[in-house]
Amino acid sequence: NAGVMQNPRHLVRRRGQEARLRCSPMKGHSHVYWYRQLPEEGLKFMVYLQKENIIDESGMPKERFSAEFPKEGPSILRIQQVVRGDSAAYFCASSPQTGLSQYFGPGTRLLVL
Amino acid sequence: AQKITQTQPGMFVQEKEAVTLDCTYDTSDQSYGLFWYKQPSSGEMIFLIYQGSYDEQNATEGRYSLNFQKARKSANLVISASQLGDSAMYFCAMTGNAGGTSYGKLTFGQGTILTVHP
Numbered sequence: 382n383a384g385v386m387q388n389p390r391h392l393v394r395r396r397g398q399e400a401r402l403r404c405s406p407m408k409g410h411s412h413v414y415w416y417r418q419l420p421e422e423g424l425k426f427m428v429y430l431q432k433e434n435i436i437d438e439s440g441m442p443k444e445r446f447s448a449e450f451p452k453e454g455p456s457i458l459r460i461q462q463v464v465r466g467d468s469a470a471y472f473c474a475s476s477p478q479t480g481l482s483q484y485f486g487p488g489t490r491l492l493v494l
Numbered sequence: 495a496q497k498i499t500q501t502q503p504g505m506f507v508q509e510k511e512a513v514t515l516d517c518t519y520d521t522s523d524q525s526y527g528l529f530w531y532k533q534p535s536s537g538e539m540i541f542l543i544y545q546g547s548y549d550e551q552n553a554t555e556g557r558y559s560l561n562f563q564k565a566r567k568s569a570n571l572v573i574s575a576s577q578l579g580d581s582a583m584y585f586c587a588m589t590g591n592a593g594g595t596s597y598g599k600l601t602f603g604q605g606t607i608l609t610v611h612p
Contacts, residue, residue, distance in 0.1 A: 412598060414598070414599060414600070416600070416602075422604065423585055423602035423603055423604045423605050424539075424585070424587075424600070424602045425602070426599045426600060426601065429598060429599050437599060440599075470537060472539060474539075474600075476598065481598075482529065482541055482544050483529075483541070483598075483600060484541060485531070485538065485539035485540075485541070486538075487537070487538045488537055488538065488539070490537070
């Protein structure tokens, strides 16, 4: 019974490149959440998706960031033209329905040089 | 808006003793959930315990219990019989039911670093 899978676990990008972070939820979970953890801080909500739908993206920066959760395949968090301030740990969580316990993946550590 | 406050940046406890990690929250929602997560040095987020706002009994999961005091808006985590492996960062978090579309999202506190001494 695999948990939430995220890949890559570590990602290094140069300023201006694109970063793609993938998240496969637990089996049977159709709700996906993305969070960002800056160094020495708690997690901050970014976006909440169900299959093929963005439910809440109030925590997403208005530019350069996008997320999707297609009918088939993992959820993708995409960061275009990365800057050093994007360096952080990005966590994906999933739940079988909203309001219930969310189970987190191991995170992707993004480092922008 | 919801807010979680963890006032203890760091806590120390002797192995085999109990420790309480504080968490207070602020919300206007009538229905909400309270969570605790553990983040060891390896970085993953481990779900520990959940308390619903309408649950009359305090939640317990093995050595973890949640001391829920609704009137005081506090949801402290109690770890009994501490072990060296309990050394980690601990986050309190909550969801709400604001009547909107996103009552599933978690709002986190700043975390408390727990160090267990042998």
